[in-house]
Amino acid sequence: MNKRKEIIRFAIYALVVVLLNIALQTAFFRIDLTENGTYSLTNVSEEMVNGLEEPLTVKIYITKNLPSPYNNLEQNIKDILSEYALAGNRNFNYDIYVISNLDEEKAESSNDFEEDAKSYGINPIQIQQVDQSEINLTSAYMGAVFIHADMIETIPVINQNENMEYLITSTVMKMQEKTSRLLSLEEDISMKLYLSSSLIGLSPELRTYPEQLEAVVDSLNKINYNRITFEWIDTDNSSKPDFEKYGFAPLNFKDNAGAVTEAFASAVLEYGDNSTSFDVLNRGIFGYSIQDPAAIEDQLNGVVERLIGVGNNVAWLSDHGTLQLYSQNQQQYGEPSVASFVNLASDRYNLEPVALSTDLIPDNAGSMIIARPQPFQPYSDWDLYQIDQFLMKGGNVAVFMDGFMEYIPQQQGLQGQMQQQQQPIYIPRNTGLEKLLDFYGVSVGLSYVMDNNCFHQQQQSASGIMDIPIYFAPQIKPENINTELPSLDGIKGLIMLNNSPVVISEELPEGRNATVLFSSSDESWLVEDAQQINLYNPMMIMPPASFDDKGNYPLAALLEGKFTSYFADKGVPEQPAPAEEAEDAELSEDYQIEMDRISREENMIESTDTGKLFVFGSSLAVSDNLIDQNGTSTNSIMLLNILDEMNGNGDFALMRKKGLNYSPLNDTEPGVKTFIKTFNMAIIPIFTIVAGLLVWLSWSRRKRKIAAMFSEAENE
Incomplete structure (x- = not known):
């Protein structure tokens, strides 16, 4: 009897264990205990994947048993994709194709995976592998493909420090936006090839160039809903193109008889009033080379996205001596480059250069960046009026400038030859923009902040390794960073360069709030005398023996809320007439209309309740000196977060902070x-x-x- 009871009890226990396992399979849950929520999705990602209306497939091609530091990449990708699968609906799918890296282990399926990867534009890359004290190079696949409806987006290489959630969510949202834009176009995008038939005989490639370019357009149409048309225009048998409008130049072609004629070899992608051109023939050291259409297919796809307005538009003021988005002479003339910031920001935003002296700020721009305006090209009242009205219309503005301009005089030698450079001269940065900022309640001080808590440079010398403090490169401590702001949440350290203090007015109007983003340490001081400024030889800088003004200084600030127009009680300034219009008026009286016959009154907006103004006391905050190419440093993440906040994408900051790998120890x-x-x-x-x-x-x-x-x- 007792034995029978024991058997029944054991059977009941076994049944309970089986039922409990079945129940737990349907009630799966995970707890993410990491500080930044590294292994869980943010709300914006969950909403995106749960709201998919078209099938989305993510394909990962990765080599098996990758060496360090890539050895955890496959598992990290699996973990994050499983989170998307749990949060998504039935339209989300993913596949991971593991490719063997050893020839003897390669199976037929592995070879098929390689062919599939290459068909999507994913090619193997060379990575280092340390094996038994030897460093070898091995080939590896680490790419991803996103297939959403009829669109395909390829990520050729996934870095080991890649923020996978940000990569997946931003890519899918960009594809969704592009699909919506393409389906709502009022007219097709046109690709026009202006190629003179007189040039075709110069090369066999030119004879078939129209067919090659048309094949590229057909390929682009497969992922752009067939919204691109192609047309070859032989300029020898038709009217000349408006090359000044499109931004390309004609060629001077000498025929067999020695006669020089005008010919064209350029292509234009155009939609509405927007267009981009490229030259078919590019001049090099050894002559002209032909642009391969297949080699620039990805670039052309990016141009299509820019033309139809995929991504937010950011106005980058390009005149008045500001830092240039694209400049080939930056290294030659010692100009700071912003290439890293431009490349990182271009993943989601269209940075449009705007010259206030000739252009109006585009209506579709949601934010504006002013980086390092120069005093020798001051802003006119009309320029300031455009900036002011942009802010009044709800646009957000970020200003990057320090208190002085560094000028390096060149000493002329005999026969006009340049001799050795002299020491820099520091000129107060009086650009005209200061009075606008002062009116809003913020200013950039005419001084530089030096900090004992700064970046240290290791330099080899005859006596050994020297540790040189760079006092004009403050190292921002975590306690001096306002992490209550979403754009700075998770940022535990920054490095600034050539920073002036940002001074906030003590009497701000009601409804306008000021917030310090970050500041220097308590061991910082100011250098105000232009004759004493030294930002070129850190070994000659000595901290003062006593500090009268020792303390921390704000290095960046945010003003938000209600703003009143600077011109509310001044009236609309007069718009200067463009030089071209003035010349036309002198040349032809038939097209002149007297100014007293026609007038137009500007509709000034006198206030806004939703303005945001970011002011950084460093012109180099957006330069390659502080921004890395991969966007993983705290400086890069901070600026990209602020750019997101300026364009209404603050939720992306929550995803981006998961890529932060800088976590310094607290001071003891x-x-x-x-x-x-x-x-x-x-x-x-x-x-x-x-x-x-x-x-x-x-x-x-x-x-x-x-x-x-x-x-x-x-x-x-």
Whole structure:
């Protein structure tokens, strides 16, 4: 009877265990204990993947058993894709194709995976592999393909530090936006090839160039809903193109008879009033080369996205001596480059150069960046009016400038030859923009911030390695960063360069709030005398013996809320007439209309309740000096987060902070350090000795007690 009860009890327990396992399979859950939520999705990603209306397939092509530091990449990708699968609906699917990296292990399926990867534009890359004290190069696949409806987006290489959630969500959202834009186009995008038939005989490639370019357009149409048309225009048998409008130049062609005629070899992608051109023939050292259409297919797809307005538009002020988006002479003239920032920001935003002297700020721009305006090209009242009205219309503005302009004079030698450069001269940066900022309640001080807590440079010398403090490169501590702002959340350190203090007015109008983004340490000081400024030889900088103005200084600030127009009580300034219009008026009286016959009144907006103005006291904050190419440094993430906030994409900051890998240790007081050192070196050994003695005494006592017990037994 008892045995029967035991069998029944065992069967019930087994049934409970089986049912519990079945229940847990349907009630799967995970808990992410990481500080930044590295292994869980943000709300914006969950909403995106759960709201998919068209099938989305993510294909990952990755080599098996990748060496360090890529050895965890496959597992990280699997983990994040499984999170998307749990949060998504039935339209989300993913496949991971593992490719063997050893020839003897390669199966037929692995070869098929390689062919598939190459068909999507994913090719193997060379990575280092350390094996038995040898460094070898091995080929590896690490790419991804996104297939959403009829669109395909390829990521040829996934970096080991890639923020996978940001990569997946931003790519899919961009594809969704592009699909919506393409389906709502009022007219097709046109690709026009202006190629003179007189040039075709110069090369066999030129004879078939129209067919090659048309094949590229057909390929682009497969992922752009057939919204691109192609037309070859032989300029020898038709009217000349408006090459000044499109931005390309004619060629001077000499025929067999020696006669020089005008010919064209350029292509134009155009939609509405927007267009982009490229030259078919590019001049090099050894002559002209023909642009391969297949080699620029990806670039042309990017041009299509820009033409139809995929991504937010950001106005980059390009005149008045500001840093240039695209300049081939930056290194030659020592100009700071912003190429890294441009490449990183271009993943989601269209950076459009705007010259206020000739252009109007585009209506579709949601934000504006002013980087390093120069004092020798001051802003006119009309320029300031455009900036002011952009802010009043709800646009957000970011200004990057320090208090001085560095000017390096060149000494002329004999026969006009340049001699050695002299020491820089620092000129106060009086650009005209200052009065606008002052009116809004913020200014950039005419001084530079030096900080004892700064970046240190290691330099080899005859006596060994020297540690040189760069006092004009403050290293921002975590406690001096306002992490309550979403754009700075998770940022635990920054490095700035050539920073002036940002001064916030003590009396801001009601409804306008000012927030310090980050500041220098308590051991910083100001250099205000232009004759004493030294930003070129850090070894000659000595901290002052005593500090009268020692303390931390704001290096960047945000003003938001209600703004009143600077021109509200001044009226609309007069718009200067363009030089071209003035010349036309002098040349032809038939097209002149007297100014007193026609007038137009500007509709000034006098206030806004939703303005945002970011002011950084460094012109180099957006330069390659502080921004890395991969966008993984804290400086890069901070600026990209602010750009997202300026364009209404603040949720992306939550995803981007998961890629932060900089987590410095907290500073420890000297007394605490001494106590910990003493505890480890003295107290722990003493405690160990005392504990050992106590154990030895206990064992000895127990030994004597046992011996006494046996002695008594023997006596009995």
